[in-house]
Amino acid sequence: MDKSLDNNGNMGDALEDIVLSWTVSSVKDGKRMKEMPHTFCSNEEYVQCYKEPLIEETRSMILTSLNSLRTCQHYGLLGISKEKTSSFFLDIDPYCIDGVKHAARNGDIFLLSAFGPDSLPVENDGVFAMAIDISPNEYLCKSFHVITKGDVTTGEFKYAFFLCNITTNARIWKTLHHIKDNAIIGQILQPPLDNQRCDICTEEVKSSEPFDVLFNNELDRTQKGFAVRIASKIKCHHCQSLEILCGPRRSGKTRIISTVLESIISSQQNILVCAPSVHSFSSLSSYLLESMSGRAKTYDVLPAKRVGSAIILCDIEDELATSSNQIKELCIGYRLRELMPCMIWRCKIDGLISFLEGGFKEKAKEIEDKLKDKVGDRKDIMLQLLKQMLERKSSTLVTLLKTMWIYAPSHIFSEDVDKGMAALFESLDNLNSLVQNGGATEEDIRQTFNLGRVQSSKSSTLRTSIRRPSPRKNVSVNSIVVDMRLAKDECLKRLKYVARHITMFPFETDIESLKKYLIKETPVILTTPSCSFELLSLERTQIDLLIVEEASQIKECELLIPISIHSIRHVVLTGDQSRLGPISMNKVNENSGYGMSLFERLISQGSQKTLLTKQYKTHPLISYFPNNYFYKGRILNANGVSSNYLGSNLCHYGFINTDANKESAVIFSLLNIVVKAFKRKENLKLKVGVLCSWTETDIIGHMTDENANLNISIQSIHRIQEDQDFDFLIISTSAFPTDNTMIRCALSRARDYLWIVGDSTVIGKYVTWSDLIKDAKARGLFVDANKESKFPVIFEHGAFDVSNLDVLGCTLGLIACK
Template sequence: MRIEGRDLIDLVLSWSLEEVLNVDLYKGQVGTIPTEFDSAADYFKSFIPSLIEETHAALLSSIKTLYRSPVVEINYIAPTAEFELPNNLFYKVHLSPDESPSLIPKDLMALTDKRPNRVDGFNITNEPYVVAIVCKADPDRPNVVTILASKPLLLENVHQMRKKESLFGVYMTNITTNVRIWNSLHLGLQGGNFINLLSTVFKRNSDDGVCIPCRLGESDGLVPSRFLNLNPSQEDAILSCLDVRRCRHANTIKLIWGPPGTGKTKTTSILLFTLLNARCRTLTCTPTNVSVIEVASRVVKLVSRSLKIGNYGLGDVVLFGNGERMKIKERKDLVDFFIDERVDKLYPCFMPFYGWRASINSMIRLLEDPQGQYYQYLEKSKDTVPKSLQEYLTERFSELRNDLELAFSSLCTHLPTALLSSQAATRMYESIDLVKDATISEGMSGEGLKSILVVNGGDRFSREQQVTVEDYYLKLLRLIPEIFTLPGVGDRHLIKELCLGHACLLFSTASCSARLYTGQPIHLVVVDEAAQLKECETAIPLLLPGIQHSILIGDEKQLPAMVESQIALEAGFGRSLFERLAILKHKKYLLNIQYRMHRSISIFPNREFYGMQIQDAPTVKQRNYTKQYLPGKSHGEEQYGEGRSLKNNVEVAVVSDIIAKLLQVSKRTKTRISVGVISPYKAQVLAIQEKIQETCSGGDAGGLFTLKIRSVDGFQGGEEDIIIVSTVRSNGIGRVGFLTDRRRTNVLLTRARHCLWILGNEATMMNSKSVWRYLIQDARKRDCFHNAEEDESLARAIMDNAKIELDTPLTKSRWKVCFSDEFKKSVGEIKNPETYRKIKSFWKGYLRRESLIKQSKIDDVLRLIWAVEILKEEFQYIQVLKIWDVVLNLEHHMKYTEGEVEKCRARCISGDVVIPLRWSLESTNGNGNSDVMEETFGSLNLAGEMMTSEQPNDSLEDEKEEEDIEIDRLSHLLSSITL
């Protein structure tokens, strides 16, 4: 069995569990990818070590979370005919149909005899698990797949499984894209005509235009329509790209630089629409399914508005890829353009017994010899009571008319114009319209055609006109097969190849473009969001047969490609071809007018990221573009939440309060408002989503109010009226995590049209020594900086959140914190949010104090009383933090023996961490009967941050964030307790 990328697959299957878990397995073997290359071999080889390391990191990430991965039970497994030791270990696997996930080729799975619940869950036998890759899936039987295993399987155990024994397949990850990159890199290493285009960018190249003969030649006059309302920079960019389209002598790569809000998608769609009119066979690629859907939908709108003959011409536009991941069924505007849906619509048209040709012949026979057709019906009929002549002709005519209408509509809509002429399409639509309202005449007397058809109600035509129309309809039916000569194609694969091979505009992800390597040549490749695409992945479409020119559209100042491996990231594996060419000073066509942001929002990112090269459009300068919503800023304590991903519950409360107000405004004023909430941390996104569900679940504004809550990556390319940014980070040392990434910050700051709120901690931002420091300074200068506690409503939200968290049981704490009833009662009576804040930051150097009972100053009046105690817990004693009360002066004391006092004073320091000590019951007679109310603050670690042990596969956080968990001594513990 031939498998693409077999070398890479064999390498992956050769890794042992120990090697997979070794994060440094390829450290020292991955070199930095240079910005210039001396040869094609240097170019393509430079990406291979990083690709291997990235594949290893993806597998490592997946194996850490196998306990959360889809699991299927295997009912049957046996070697295939291609099975051959030692390497071709092919097996056919039957999965349990009751729980089978949809497995596709290049899915990696682990075969094991138990459902894993952690990494070492596989260490159950001498052969803990076997990794296998899905090579082929049976389209007719989704629960049957062919796999290639890393090791031979002991099949006698499988065939003789007792009822208590099972075999499971655990999904790990899919490596399709990495395999396609691997194949393209090795294709490039073969040299030849494949690398003509890429060879122009191995080094700095000052030549940016068309070759001299084409530059001096006459223009073909192809310019974008003026009604499309392009600005000069957009028009210049499009015209420069149309110029290279005409050149057949040289290879050219053009860059269009589209900063936020400058109409990049509009420019791209008009460029593609113009290329369609020029009959230039063009492939448009993007990094993700979401982005390819976006650009395709914009082009489809332009194409649909320009059609002149029904839907004829839509077949020149085709979208292909993974329909499930694209959620194509949910996109009614695009479903007819998706290749699989298109094949499904065309397939019946070419069937020999009921396709379009068969239907035409049947209609002709019915109209020319109605009685003969009726007699044939009577001979074959099994009806107890046969239909009358009138009934038969009425039903049969209606059936054939509907069949022809469906077939002709499908052919005109889905076939490329290269396969169906405009003359044939016109005649098909004409035939549909001609008999759309036709009926069978009453009182059939067997007089042939003249007695059958009543066209358009009959009363508008004389009998002679009826006969003329009927004759013309028959002539149309005979003419169509003569001018549409496409032979019968009863094979779905052949129909797909015809549609892909003759379409003019093709849309897919860069990875899926590999499907075109065996198809008809492509002349031009347009890569949208090119700055988000790894350069080696861009090689997939740029190495397609026939490619002469490419247009890269993007912005290297925004988010780059996602890279799993830190080693590969540091090697430059995530750098895009767009960014590398920008570094080499390749000419970029800048779209320099932004239409999205109010000028007060655009000024900072324009100055900080684009050197004031972007102009504000007149529309955003107008007074009516200014919208006043609700003011507010906030800061709170950062905590660890879902998947070791940071969250900040105070910011969650403030966001919820703001959204609730905006929803009420929308309902009261009947105003359409779109709101986006962005956070760099997945846990914060989830926390905000949960909170909004609780507080705004019943707040329908009649469809006027829309809300999106996403990560930064999920918002690239998006825009809303109002954007609320929850920065999460709140610490005294200026750690802002992902916010140090200028490109991520750029995306955060450029999504809003009218209003941008940023919730964050001033001290953290100012101490970060990043762009956020300058943002705070800029906000202060422009009087845009506010304290949430100065707003009565926001202050109440913060205080309510604090009271809720006081009673929230958390898990997995290192220290147990006990609260007395007096403390809870005292805190519940506090109304001032500033007092809450001071209670949370009361800790001052308790290690230097000698007494067991501590007083910590909250303000001039209040003191927090607390102590380190020991508590009996099953068969041992453990140190606990006991919070006694908030009082005006010291009111409590404790009585301990001298030995117990020494145990309370004892400290165990591990690195920078103070951990609680434990003693066996036999070693002490200490007080184990302290009747205090215990509240376990589960996720409290030494920085007071809340976390869980899970790490989702799509988590945005880098593992370096884990260093923030325990960076402070115990002297900072209670300063981060959320009250």
Template structure:
């Protein structure tokens, strides 16, 4: 099991024991918790009732995930585990084992408690293992770590011990809203407002930032601030400017800020945006990013460029050499003091070097030059790394200035030395004389260079170690602005933070938010999100009914907590934003000047059907499978993409296109036809589900609704929040493909959407000229599908009836002559 304090180990053991108590029948039983999972209330009477309300729904969600993975086990990836030995650990109970495996380091293991890069680990088993096979097979049934981190936060005794102020607030019957600013707050507000003018913010963005910043500078009770960011309203810009203002005032406020998001991708975007702002507004000392620290999954975050400057693993690697006893900062300073001491010391070093050359006498000038430059370059490189990776507040102002002075003096002396020894005739005594003169020139009659160096040796409080663990601990303790996922914040349980920012807070289960909320010292939190977009994913219908997927942002909104609405959208053409604004945001969102100007409208293809907004009616047929496909819509998508590629190639125009499908089977079918997305260049193409497009935007969005049946049944497509996300991803053009009759008969928001499209004259029948795109091309069997220029292939994976259905779908489409 993972290491931790006694309370953590107790919670971990409790959860493992509960999971192991389930039989296979229990895991597959969808009703096992049905009568126990009560609806999570809107208000709570205290901390215990609050924490307890999440326990059963969370267990049910874990069961549902295991059940789903068991059902797909025949098709799941499994790994062979070559076992060298398996030894019981009696001290941990009869079902704990120490396992050693044969293999290479670096492979991940699915066992509970296994550490990456280990060839031996401890496992827990649900029952005694009789004899150890030389080889076992492992498959993942549960993402255990995120669940156990939540479970720890639901332990009442541990919560009482931690006494988290913000958790107590959300667990109470009343919630605090920031009060009216005092006169001191008003002065602070005026100062902040003056700084905000440099960032070209609209009033709603500036007001939200001003409120949050002034709230952080007022002492008092724990409080929450909510920023409501509908699609395209500049939420990320607002967050990054807020963080920049906090960063620039950090020297005065000493405020430690933790910024979290549900995913590695989301948090890396926030960190990247802040880094760009710090460069643009010169907000860091000489490029020092030591106050900023990002950690998480390197691959998911796509670490590179500027992000590598603040990524924990990269920082540890860079500082390891600087903190090493053999090569680090202390070694560099000691070497400099020794080299620039008395002439007798330098003379003895020279004689020693000559002795190592088998009696061959070195030219003194060569020795001095090489020795000095080696020490100087090592010291300069070491301290430049430290000054860029360690916060100035940790180094202290006096030490920082002394480091800069020493490096500057050594740079000047290096140039002087190169001139003096140009003829290779400088002696040790001459060198030391020049050095003394340089010291007087640099520091006057006061402290000499070696004295400053000795002062640094005594005053710098930096580690001397090569331990990755200790260096990571130092970095986490030193940084004032930390970025990580919500789940990853559990690694900060030993750190004291002052302010918490959670981006995409509407996509988190409330119990997930408890992981960062329970950290020591937190008294203020800013939640940024939109409860009208996609919520957290919940697999279990029982847990969904119990409101496990509801976010803290949504619950606070429901209770009437004040929200700062960002009310100007800068993404969508007004024709695209009209329907979402009316139906999801009560007409409270304005269109920005950039999207209302004529230049924002683009005509990528000929015809009114391919204007900024259209509903394209297709009389297709949905597959009867669990995950739906509609081959007629697929064929139309392929034809539109081919026409776009041809048009953009002719105009040498790069365009980003997103194809959104609510069903995985439709996504897979389209991806299979397209093959390598690079074949679509100059189009930048993405094909994904609605969930996969949350937070994204593209020039053109093609939305395939898939459902086509006589009963008007559209399944989860009727979800209003899912519809909102799908309709708000496009910048210039949104083309919706669907069966109008099915959607009109669904009794959902889609009925209103079809009616609205008709009223606005944005409704088109594909059969009435849908293929009338410029330069229409034939379909499968006549050049489109399988066309080398298009880069797609016939659906070889389909067979029998599926191929017949695909041919029928294509045959039902009448192209314009």
């Protein structure tokens, strides 16, 4: 067993050092964990109880991969070069990465081995190494830096097997070692049984203009009351508080949080929102984007959207993994890519000012000097030069400023600055129009910019002097010249105003400095608990309020990262206690309570919570059983939730009984029914989901969707925790876990249609499934496909007989007649 504790029994080493000191054989030696307490007497007790379980969790992550090493992602190594003590560069064989989907990133743990996947010995040995100093923009890099404590001899190891990434665990470890007393920790150690409400701040919110949105929004009484109470926290320094909001899916939790955020953005306060994953921000991102763009001051020349008041702080891998455009637009990586080209904004403003004040005149003189002794046609040369240079300089500046207006923190653009920018864009457009299409001549340009008369060769000068008299002192100026001079002066005035009033935004800075600036100045930061670790090391404007979405799915020790931000005084936990909790890799840890969420622990202790008792989007036929079975009938259906807006006569809920060997065929046929029902409804964009076992995923996955309006997703039950909703959901019960929470989570995924397929004689042995089947029979929503004499066997030896598909569809179609 490796040594994890020092002589005093403390764990002072970094988690990375402990992991790298392990050998392959020592990883297999685990520890039995004590049961986690529910209350704590001191910070020290609280912190210590998480340290050993965190080590065991990390050990289990590595052991799980070691047990399936032959199927792990791996790199072929060309060589290992030593940089310094315990530090090496791995040179990847570029011809052996075709099948490698994993891109190395910081915190990756690799096993360096002399054997490949096809020649691994039974008792494999090797050295653990961890990737460091990898740039976020690198993908499948040909070499990367690792550290190790093992004996690495150059040329000995030929393969690097990826095992897991320990970044999150390492961040938790560091937080546990550096956690300080802050205003909210005491409430976690000894949680109060009632909400601590500040009546002073609640009354201030009711009379404060930025919070009008709380009262104008279409929230029900319970939702509005909670929103007002949370909004009052942002300015409250009279007390600390810990609030809990419970409710099933589609009961309005995200709507409440988005409304609160909208009011906070208006009041220019700072708030941190955490969720289990970046994907969890899908709904909240849509609300925020709509709110930020809708509340922006609108001018015809300014962009229609504005998103700078919120960012998602996440790793580049999370950004690349998401398919949501709303999430990507808020991700800090996307924001940096958009704003980095704008770092020259000040140079472009100064350059255009210089150009209009005298730069063009100098450029014109330089060109004339070059052409002075050359004979040739110089017609409209200054006019063409002005057209090209003014268009290029002004269009570049306008693009940069519009990009800044969209993505930079919105508070740096006051209402006056917005007006000034709109006036600048209009004046530049006016000047360009006069120059490009206003009928200006060469002589008009010379008079506007005081270039003097045309300088020509000797012969042409002689002819000119004979033909024309000397110019008079008072030359009349035409209206075009007057207009251009006024437009030029107006542009200079607006340019100088904008340059003077947006000095808060940086210029000529590097990407890291810009990232720190955005984190510091953006009012609303959305992030995962792990990524919030970055806020601990940055000097940031004070954050008073932390809101945690889906808090029931986040381990308590992981949530300590954002909670340990010293300025936080108020924490709001939202979630559904009936949802799946955090997943622990170590079953011993899970049984000891290590995987428990703070949300679950506080509720189990009797902490007061606000329960939302209305659901707004799930069809009543679907919500009936979960409501009565899991929520004791406390959840009501909102008005209008039963309206069949999809326009189909299919039944919204049903259980289809069939033998296990026919289950895949039945599901395939049900998908065919869905496709036919909505084949001609191109205006509907529907999500259709199937939850089934891994085997069925391969079988049913052969179905192709020929309808652009249907997005069919075949998923394993192991991905059930992903935060996805479906218009149609078909659940296969074969190999489905019998855990109540898992079943409850699966049933909550459907919005409008839920069809459950299974063998009632098999799953009926389990209490929850048995009660669900009884409920379906009592409501006349049970279809026994086994009793249909014409039920065809269309699935044999892993292949479908498509010719029988319509027959099966008609047989099962009776579910639509209920």
